[in-house]
Amino acid sequence: MNHTLIEEFDEEDDIARQEREDMEQALYLSLEDSRRRPGPSKLRIQNGAGDKDLESLDDEIAGVERQIKDLQALLQELKRNRDDRLREIREAHPQHRSDRGKAPAGNIDYSGEFEWTGALYDKLKTVFGFDSFRSCQESICNANLDRRDIVAIMPTGGGKSLGYQLPALLTPGCTLVISPLLALIADQVMHLHEAGVDAVMLTGATSKEEQNRIYQRLQAMANGTPGAPDIKLCYVTPEKIANSKKFKAALDKLHRVHKLARFVIDEAHCVSQQGHDFRPDYQKLNVLRELWPGVPFLALSATCPAAVLGDLLRTLGMRRPTHAQAVDETVIFSTSLYRKNLHYAVLPKPSSGTGSIEKMRDYILTHHRNDTGIVYCLTRKDCESVAEDLMRLSDGAIRTGVYHADVADAKKEALHRQWREGKVKVVCATIAFGLGIDKGDVRFVVHHSLSKSLDGFYQESGRAGRDGKDADCVLYYRTQDAMRIASLTCNERGGQDKALAMLAFASDLEECRKIQFAQYFNKSSKMSLSFFRTEEEDANTRCGHCDNCMRAPDTLERLGVRTRVAAWQLLRVAADAGRELTMTQLCDLARGLGSSAAAGPGKGKGKGRAKEKATVDLDRVAGGKVELSREHTEALCVRLLVEGYFTLSFHHTAYSVNVYLEPSATAARFTRLGKDDVEQGGGPPFDCVFLKKPGRKGAASGSGHVKKAPEKAKAKAKATSASASASTGAPRAAAAASSGARAKRKRSVSSIVTTGTEDEQTDDGEDDEDMRDFVVGDADMDEDDDEEWHTGLRSSRANGRTSLAEPKVKRPRKSDAGSGRLRPVPRTGRTIRDEEIIELSSD
Ligand SMILES: Nc1ncnc2c1ncn2[C@@H]1O[C@H](COP(=O)(O)OP(=O)(O)OP(=O)(O)O)[C@@H](O)[C@H]1O
Secondary structure, three states, rough: HHHHHHHHHHHHHHHHHHHHHHHHHHHHHHHHHHHHHHOHHHHHHOOOOOOOOHHHHHHHHHOOOOOHHHHHHHHHHHHHHHHHHHHHHHHHHHHHHOOOOOOOOOOOOOOOOOOOOHHHHHHHHHOOOOOOOOOOOHHHHHHOOOOOOOOEEOOOOOHHHHHHHHHHHOOEEEEEOOOOOHHHHHHHHHHHHOOOOOOOOOOOOOOOOOOOOOHHHHHHHHHOOOOOOOOOOOEEHHHHHHHHHHHHHHHHHHHHHEEEEEEEEEOOHHHHOOOOOOOOOHHHHHHHHHHHHOOEEEEEEEOOOOHHHHHHHHHHHHEEEEOOOOEEEOEEEEEEOOOEEEEEEEEEOOHHHHHHHHHHHHHHHHHHOOOOEEEEOEEEHHHHHHHHHHHHOOOOOOOOEEEEEOOOOOHEEEEHHHHOOOOOOOOOOOOOOOOOOOOOOEEEEEEEOOOOOOOHHHHOOOOOOOOOEEEEEEEOOOHHHHHHHHHHHOOOOOOOHHHHHHHHHHHHHOOHHHHHHHHHHHOOOOOOHHHHOOOOOOOOOOOOOOOOHHHHHHHHEOHHHHHHHHHHHHHHOOOOOOOOOOOHHHHHHHOOOOHOOOOOOOOOOOOOOOOOOOOHHHHHOOOOOOOOHOOOOOOHHHHHOOOOOOOEEEEOOOOEEEEEEEHHHHHHHHHHHHHHHHHOOOOOOOEEEOOOOOOOOOOOOOOOOOOOHHHHHHHHHHHOOOOOOOOOOOOOOOHHHHHHHOOOOOOOOHHHOOOOOHHHHOOOOOOOOHHHHHHOOOOHHHOHHHHHOOOOOOOOOOOOOOOOOOOOOOOOOOOOOOOEEOOEEEEEEEOOOHHHOOOOOOO
């Protein structure tokens, strides 16, 4: 039972809202006031032009007013940040919350024993082949058999289906399951048939004859025809409920003879417009309670923040959840969204297309040679080329397949079958390969590029390890991809914020990945941190087994005041350039390479932009040039972007979307200061940590990586922001050779493509593949899996009946998958090798 969620649902944060309203009112009044005052131009007209002193005073006043405006915007931003921080602190320290809603004595403990417990365990083993329940599965089954209204929130692959499939076998009548996707329905029914369960589906894909047979059986159930077995589970889409009178009539008849056992709403967050997957047809499910009162609900979801929960309960007509658990109230179960068996790592991605495929090939061959995996790509073209290159560069050792919206349905099904059977090992796919894919033994999910949002990344990577055993979730990242993801999302509502959150995650070298997820969902979806709490640890305890928890501290470097000064310089240069600058141009200019940097379009919207160069007097504006390497300077730009000091602007050409960095209102926190102030620690707290280059003192080198005793990992991870041992999927000898060859590679041309006009776009001698990265063609993206809505995917299920190949254990990992109780034991033996550290030349 999730008490925090219920409290949150009840509680309105009045103080924070009041503070924000006061602030907005104050800001409004001050802006109104300045609007009413006569401006300098008015003064000039009244007093006559020509007085130099007056004009200069007017100019100065105008300048100061501009600064005040900037500072007011900054003030508003800071207060907003303060509000957010206050909310986070309250979340993290539940003692700040009221004691309201404490559970009174006398709750029904659904984790206990009931008269049906023996039968439940018997069916668990004989029908589903499992020895034990995972987390709150047993409690859900018990509340289900007790005919309660239930909301169950469990992560992707957490085992939600068992919560209704098992009780359906022990309950008279038919359980009606409403699910959004035909692919999901077909998959579930297939597996139930394999297990010998009498399940049917009534969808557009069901043949007329089959439909007639099903209606006859429902009629026989309603008539109590002797010898006619019950349909235990009937799967439909929400449209069936909304549109089919015949089906509603059949349900009516079942209801009259008490043979309608339960309504199960799968992916129940689709009910809410505030959820991430709103489906209008889900709102029509409000008729269920009106037409067939007394039939209990089970609403299932992997993501259900308080606001979505409110919508869900209202729409379905379910009672408010309380702690008292009176008989007609809704019971809420939630398990941690943190999956301990998933090991997250962000790996440096070489700047060339071939280099990144070589890295990926080495990673897969070293750590997952015979395993099943998925490589997620951003575009359809990427899928094709990554699949082909992986196969070619591994001499066929990695058997790949391609899955995206343009692949014909028959081919998709064939690929899915081959993947299930192990004939294809790695599917290179867009996000179209998502819902309905339930293969338990996916041992790794690699992201070839950043996802467009952290929500997407969480879901996609969550396809790994559904059988509860260890699996790797690897993201390849380079700073240039930051600009690519920005250009791809620039036309989407809220796309920029999502992309920036993804970028913040990818570029963070210190914070534990679990904590990052928890804080992201807390902020973006107002989901309580408690969703990432486990029985042993709260959400803010480091996991101890992601790359950032396992990273050797001496592979990172902090440059202290040099970083702050460089940040100040970058912001000053960007503000003074008088033109929009791409990240590459800004880095060039700030590092004293301005004469070669062609500028992007001027503020005058394209006028005369073709050949103009941006030049800045670095000594005057920035007290000299930025004294950092190119890769450090780019990493710093990304940091400044994710922390809100830069904003992005876009320029569309026929071939690409160019992305420019501009100082935001927040930048004034730095730029209003002098260099001396910044050197003496003035300005906002700001830091950026960098990956050390291989070969530098302290950087991981050769095979001499730091090893850490496993039992100490967690403690170290907690004590410091980076613990003693590095963890990445380290390619071995082959990578060493190839990375050496790339050591002198020039900077990627990809960022040049984003600059200026086409005639300025020079090929810097780099692979064409990198050029392609910046050509944004929406037609090449799989925006969502709508096209899958009516395709008939099939998949295999690791239900204990299928024999699964035990993954080859290459390093000590501990998880007790069988019992579903996973212990957070840090992995050991994987360390960052120097060939894993991206090798970019400095100029
Ligand atoms: N008690 C259990 N023991 C072992 N495996 C289990 C258990 N319960 C479920 N599983 C397996 O876990 C996998 C995921 O289960 P299920 O499809 O129900 O997850 P889900 O929560 O519905 O995920 P999604 O939200 O992605 O649909 C399946 O392969 C299933 O066979």
